[in-house]
């Protein structure tokens with residue numbers, strides 16, 4: 001299906017290999033890392049996917065890795081924690097700190113795979129929204145200052161005439177600016193324009 | 204003119220003079236004789252007095268020794284009992300003096316203490332006063348603990364000709380000590396039980412690893428078989444992994460079983476050097492495979508410890524194996540292990556296992572004794588944790604150090620003192 005990758009961080013190589021064997025049945029790409037540090041060093045944030053992480057690891061723990069990733073200003077990969085028996089408290093802390101989900105060992109294979117799919121879907125949407133916002137920012141950045149002024153007043157619901165008065169321009173000039181804005185933002189109607197402006201403001 | 208009567212007179216005088224002289228001489232001689240006689244009599248009397256006094260003295264000493272509540276005995280250098288008082292006879296369960304006098308004292312010394320006893324006798328005959336403890340098996344086969352204060356007896360020329368020993372039965376005292384130790388062991392067992400509680404938690408985590416790996420591999424196989432897009436040969440590798448992980452789980456369980464089974468230490472007097480030698484013997488093959496040279500620096504006085512020898516063996520064995528594994532891992536050029544037994548004063552002994560491996564990272568050195576802490580792909584991380592609980596159950600302690608050229612593990616055990624004190628009290632016949 002997607003070209004998403006499941007990143008597995010587990011100090012136990014046998015467990016990591018077994019997860020790969022299981023996850024590959026749903027045709028996802030898998031990359032394994034033997035320690036939290038190895039992941040920090042080798043992870044390419046531009047690749048879509050999710051992270052499957054053992055809470056307990058020698059050296060940097062899963063929770064620490066989560067903190068380190070959160071502190072980065074890059075895109076946030078969703079994390080599914082795998083917790084052992086009696087580590088529920090740790091799992092709760094992880095979720096409070098923004099983890100996507102957790103599964104408790106021993107887990108049902110279908111359950112884990114479903115959660116992985118959900119995490120990947122979530123991440124896909126997130127990436128989509130991010131892309132959209134980036135696109136909006138680019139479009140708005142292409143407007144001239146005068147066009148921005150005209151747009152702001154259009155969105156406030158002023159008529160061309162009122163805008164012309166407010167800006168000390170001729171109605172004809174306002175008409176030209178307005179057409180230019182519609183064109184640059186690929187808006188087909190006034191309502192389109194209002195929606196785009198609101199989305200941009202929210203972003 | 205000389206007349207006849209004159210001549211008679213003269214003759215008489217001459218005769219009388221001669222007689223007088225003779226008489227005086229006689230008297231003087233008589234007097235001398237008397238004097239001599241008197242002197243002789245005086246001397247005899249004097250000698251008799253000395254003899255009497257000597258006899259009196261000996262009698263007094265004998266009375267003291269005979270009525271002495273503790274065993275007093277004289278021994279020759281070879282251990283032959285020369286004399287012994289009634290208390291001594293009672294102590295060794297001898298009915299008549301000839302049951303023990305003329306026999307070797309070793310007849311009543313327990314087998315494992317004969318060497319110690321011999322060593323102490325040697326010291327006395329070299330002129331030292333010593334105090335020592337030993338286990339005794341009496342003539343009637345009773346086991347008891349004795350403490351002897353021994354001093355050398357010297358002849359007129361100053362040579363030591365016998366050992367004078369005063370021996371006390373300290374069985375009761377020993378028993379109380381033993382009770383104390385039992386109590387300690389019991390405490391250690393309780394402590395270990397709570398360690399086992401901790402271990403159960405760790406164990407759950409640890410067993411979860413191979414078990415979840417097994418489940419994942421198996422599920423992966425089932426899914427592929429269900430979807431039908433797998434060649435049977437592709438399933439061999441994951442199924443082999445399943446077997447390996449099952450073995451790994453079994454290995455973890457074996458460690459736990461060992462740990463639980465040996466929770467009752469059987470304490471005996473153990474020659475620690477002997478334990479070290481036997482460990483070296485049964486790790487010989489591994490050492491050869493790892494191309495490791497093992498050298499020993501053992502304390503010369505063969506220190507004994509109160510310990511469960513199998514358990515102590517296990518500790519040393521764990522340390523030696525770890526050392527070999529550490530050196531193999533980094534392909535150290537020099538692969539040497541040195542094992543030392545170093546007495547720490549009279550009542551402790553330190554056992555050191557020193558290697559020339561990579562040492563231990565400062566960041567984890569505090570964790571190496573934790574359960575399941577391991578840096579080895581095939582490791583379980585139980586070796587040092589078990590070792591620590593064994594050492595602590597013996598009342599000792601264990602620690603790890605890292606040097607530039609390798610790691611050193613040392614642990615202490617309580618030693619049985621060869622000589623309880625270096626008390627120089629002297630026992631004199633002339634009180």
Ligand SMILES: Nc1ncnc2c1ncn2[C@@H]1O[C@H](COP(=O)(O)OP(=O)(O)OP(=O)(O)O)[C@@H](O)[C@H]1O
Pocket residue numbers: 521525526529558560561562563571572576577578579581582583584585586587588610
């Ligand atoms: N001589 C040594 N030199 C360097 N590191 C050592 C040495 N001995 C122990 N260690 C470290 O301590 C860790 C724990 O040792 P321990 O014996 O408890 O477990 P293990 O050897 O890994 O596994 P096992 O339970 O099979 O013995 C080792 O994995 C290793 O990292």
Ligand SMILES: [Mg+2]
Pocket residue numbers: 521524525586587
């Ligand atoms: Mg080990």
